Amino acid sequence: MNLTPAEENYLKGIYSLGVSRNGDISTNELAALLQTKPASVTDMLKKLAKKGMITYVKYQGVSVTTAGKKKALEITRRRKLWEVFLVEKLRLQWDELTELSDALEHVSSPLLLQRLDEYLGYPKFDPFGDPIPNEHGEMSENPRxxxxxxxxxxxxxxxxxxxxxxxxxxxxxxxxxxxxxxxxxxxxxxxxxxxxxxxxxxxxxxxxxxxxxxxxxxxx
Amino acid sequence: MNLTPAEENYLKGIYSLGVSRNGDISTNELAALLQTKPASVTDMLKKLAKKGMITYVKYQGVSVTTAGKKKALEITRRRKLWEVFLVEKLRLQWDELTELSDALEHVSSPLLLQRLDEYLGYPKFDPFGDPIPNEHGEMSENPRxxxxxxxxxxxxxxxxxxxxxxxxxxxxxxxxxxxxxxxxxxxxxxxxxxxxxxxxxxxxxxxxxxxxxxxxxxxx
DNA sequence: GTTTATTTTTAGGTATGACTAAAATATATT
DNA sequence: AATATATTTTAGTCATACCTAAAAATAAAC
Incomplete structure (x- = not known):
């Protein structure tokens, strides 16, 4: 199932809030994270639920499905590989990354991703020291x-x-x-x-x- | 004046049709080039005219202004630099470029562009042998x-x-x-x-x- | 110089993704 | 348990960027 860039951003947000947490994520939290309004979040949750990326029950919060997790890890992988490129190859600084990787994380094809990974030497961590998921969504332990x-x-x-x-x-x-x-x-x-x-x-x-x-x- | 990705695509199209031609560009031509409908072209021409990128008189065709030409060359420069990256660094093939550079040409910041240019060794020609405009919009002669x-x-x-x-x-x-x-x-x-x-x-x-x-x- | 054909524009509609304001539900307070 | 507060959803708008179908303007044919 293919997602629009906006949908990808929401999914990534839901996933990232979910990893450090047991329960479900609230609409307000997501709105704050994504710098948008709760009403917009509700709209998008319906779309993501229809596409099978999240489990969403009205008024009850939201969590990612297995398919959603897989997709979120793929998006994260794209973003982090691009970030490694920007820092290691183009020598951009940490504070210059966010805007560019927001855009680049939506650019990809399976071939591009594979070649980029190879070109960068199969990095295991992004410039911030966080692990990069591999093609199967697996991440290295980070002994930091x-x-x-x-x-x-x-x-x-x-x-x-x-x-x-x-x-x-x-x-x-x-x-x-x-x-x-x-x-x-x-x-x-x-x-x-x-x-x-x-x-x-x-x-x-x-x-x-x-x-x-x-x-x-x-x-x- | 900032343009949306869609506006950038139209402007690039108008410019590219205009270089090999004296007169104005027709709505139908543009629609064919951009794989869209004439009615959509008309909509967009109004927007681009309002933003000062083109000279547009109803029923009379369209041509780029000086500002529009500058912008079109900037977009072209972005695209071509990314294309060089995809071919020279990631070893993608010609027929795999279009889709990716369509997306990448809208990703940029002045710093990114400068670093990418430097990183690629200030290339003067894209992978198809067409000249890459420099920061000032100037292009090398291509003795091909x-x-x-x-x-x-x-x-x-x-x-x-x-x-x-x-x-x-x-x-x-x-x-x-x-x-x-x-x-x-x-x-x-x-x-x-x-x-x-x-x-x-x-x-x-x-x-x-x-x-x-x-x-x-x-x-x- | 009309008439016909083509091109272009307008008018109105659709989907996405955002918004505000109001209604519905859930949670806290007493 | 009833009321008050906070959260979430719905309903209705708006802008972008596309579409179809009909109208208007231009170009071509006779």
Whole structure:
């Protein structure tokens, strides 16, 4: 069953709200997430239910079906592969991705997706450190750790962030912290929890406890 | 002035019909080109005229304004850069491009475009051998020659086609003829005008006069 | 220079995806 | 349990972009 770009956006939203949750998703939640009005959400839920992507009972909330989950993972895969392309190949920065990947995630064909995946070297994680579903919707475990939890002398590779607000991402760019950067913990300051990092064996950078808690890394 | 994807498609169509022509473009022509109905064309012409992209007088045909030409060249630039990406980086074939570039040509930001251009090595021609406008809308001269006009022993590089119908492109793929291929004219048969080529110093291939007239090359 | 044929436009309708305002249902409060 | 509040749905609009069928304008034929 084929979905329009708008339908894809709703499905993706429903799925993403559903993963971190047991119960059903409410109309208001979805409206807030998708920056639209509850009435528009209701309209769309009917369409998605008719296409078999979600289970929807009036006034009772909504959840994705097996088919819907599969589709949502496919859309997510498309988006994340394009994001890897934008960052790794075109060297765009984290805060420049959203608008473009919103558009690109709806562009695909099976062949394009396969070739893009191959071209990018079958990446397992997106630029934010989140796992990319493979063709079968399976995802790798992500052994990421907040760098706050690293010890002095430990080194790692930045693979993501917890907070992807524009202001935080801009701060990171300014501080020389980017996806793929190698870091070494030079020091941890006891009284305020701040840390001193060595980035790419070159740049020394102090970061606060709060920042350290929001940057994720793979430990070597 | 910003255009919707549909408006961009119409503008591109009007512009492309206009370049090889002195007079104005007719509604029927545009409808045929865009696979739509004349009534839909009329609707859209009003919108484009209101946005200052075209000069439109009822019943009198249509032509692009200076602003419209600039916009059309920008859209063309986006499309062609994406096409180069699809062919050079993802190794898609000519007949697989149209659908994807129809979608991709509407995806862009100034930064994306600049990075894509840089990443592709500032290409001057698209996979069909047509020139790519630069940021200022300027295009290189294309010194292409039908391989029918090459002499025996002359060699060149395939840079485009005159006929980009799906059936022709599929024939070329089957014959091992693709963009970027090196060719050497081994023989020209007098009585039917057919040619024998050596492709990439490896494959020998006979092609008819008609085919040779529709393949364009750069002469070394 | 009429008449005929073609082209183009208008008028009115459809589907998508959004909206507001009002009604229906569900949840909280007392 | 009855009322008040919050949520969700319906009903009715609007804009985009398409369509068909009919009317208007232009071009061609005689």
């Amino acid at each position: 750790v907040a760098i706050l939890d690293l010890s002095v002398e430990q080194s790692g590779k930045i693979i993501g962030v917890n907070d992807n607000s524009s202001s935080f991402l801009k701060y990171l760019d300014k501080a020389g912290i980017y996806i793929g950067a190698k870091i070494l913990v030079l020091d941890k300051v006891d009284f305020d929890g701040s840390m001193e990092l060595l980035i790419d064996n070159k740049r020394r950078q102090f970061i606060s406890k709060e920042v350290a808690a929001n940057i994720l890394s793979m430990v070597y | 020659v039908a391989i029918l006009d090459l002499s025996v022993e002359q060699s060149g590089k395939i840079i485009g086609v005159n006929d980009n119908s799906s059936s022709f492109l599929k024939y070329l793929d089957k014959a091992g003829i693709y963009i970027g291929a090196k060719i050497l004219v081994l023989d020209k048969v007098d009585f039917d005008g057919s040619m024998e080529l050596l492709i990439d110093n490896k494959r020998r291939q006979f092609i008819s006069k008609e085919v040779a007239a529709n393949i364009l090359s750069m002469v070394y």
